[in-house]
Amino acid sequence: MTGMKLKAALLVILASIAPAAAWDGTSIHNCTWCHGTSGQGYTVAPRLAGQRPAYVESQIRSFRDHSRDNPFSRQYMWGAVAALGPRAASDLAAYFATIHPKPANDGNPALTAKGKTIYMDGIPEANIASCYACHGPNAEGVRDIPRLGGLSYFYLKSRLVQWGQGYHSGMGTPMPVVARSLGPDEIEALASYISFVR
Ligand code: HEC
Ligand code: HEC
Structure with missing residues (x-):
């Protein structure tokens, strides 16, 4: 798919899930301002694009119950998902899964x-x-x-x-x-x- 077509397809998906979802006041921008444009990752915030939706949901649960207690998880993610209900979490996970992941290519x-x-x-x-x-x-x-x-x-x-x-x-x-x-x-x-x- 070309970039434009993909964008158009994602807008359709977003438009179709948004009304049904309880977004709990959360928009995708509450995530992408740290996780980068299209969820491709930015500095310490990992890429979410292309991630398994069941995994993203399980991590959101573990930020919410504080069992994922890595330093940056405490600092950034405990607050970011504090008001995120299971329905909104599953919609966000489904959305990120549709985005093609770009490799970081930054190892040795x-x-x-x-x-x-x-x-x-x-x-x-x-x-x-x-x-x-x-x-x-x-x-x-x-x-x-x-x-x-x-x-x-x-x-x-x-x-x-x-x-x-x-x-x-x-x-x-x-x-x-x-x-x-x-x-x-x-x-x-x-x-x-x-x-x-x-
Ligand atoms: C203030 C910055 C910030 C915001 C806002 C933010 N994140 Fe994060 N997120 C991070 C950082 C930093 C990490 C890495 C935590 C670690 O190193 O343990 C992370 C990790 C994650 C992970 C774990 C990914 C993995 O591969 O294990 C998920 C899932 C996630 N964020 C989802 C979200 C969602 C959904 C939102 C929007 C509701 C969001 N984040 C908003 C900074 C942010
Ligand atoms: C027996 C199965 C199993 C094996 C073997 C395994 N993993 Fe995992 N890995 C998992 C599971 C399950 C998770 C998710 C953990 C969670 O839910 O927090 C995971 C998570 C991870 C993560 C976190 C990714 C993220 O987005 O934060 C990394 C990194 C990772 N594994 C690296 C490795 C490496 C490197 C090896 C080989 C040395 C390895 N794993 C072997 C099952 C496995």
Whole structure:
């Protein structure tokens, strides 16, 4: 689709969901002024475009119940979703899922080969799981397992480092254990590789 056609299609989608939705006073601009034009991500706020809607909804729930307690989550997201009801959350998630995600391409290109090997195969002798097994061959995610491909290097790295430090660990997901198995060099390589995946 061309940019214009896509924009027109999205406007139709927005127009069709807006009246049915309880927006709780929230418009898309309440999200995109941090998450960037078309939700492509901006500085510390990650890309939401193309993200799995079930994952976006689960994160909004965990910001609301404060179980996602990463420093920037506390600082920016607890307030941003405090008044967001489940209906508006699901409409926003559905909307972001329709936008084509652009890769950040901002990791260290020298580390991508190493990162790809760990992503695909894990490191069995170090008990490091393959990411592919859950996040898929192109890091596209499935259901509530997030798309990782093309997220920014900085964001990917801080998520993995912060799980290792114990943040966001009360949810019963596999990631705290997976992230704690990774050393700093593995995290560098994975975040670099994944930032280029489209
Ligand atoms: C003031 C800036 C700001 C605003 C406004 C904001 N966000 Fe965020 N958002 C962030 C930051 C920063 C993070 C990263 C948090 C972290 O590092 O743990 C984030 C993370 C998220 C995530 C997690 C993404 C992932 O990949 O795990 C979701 C989902 C999200 N925001 C949705 C929204 C929605 C929906 C809105 C509008 C209702 C919104 N945000 C408004 C700054 C903002
Ligand atoms: C057993 C399944 C499983 C494996 C293996 C796995 N993940 Fe995950 N990953 C998940 C789930 C589920 C989530 C969502 C957690 C949540 O709901 O907060 C996630 C979330 C993430 C996130 C957060 C993305 C965001 O938008 O904030 C990153 C980064 C991540 N995984 C990286 C990796 C890497 C790198 C590997 C390989 C070393 C890996 N994962 C292996 C299941 C897995």
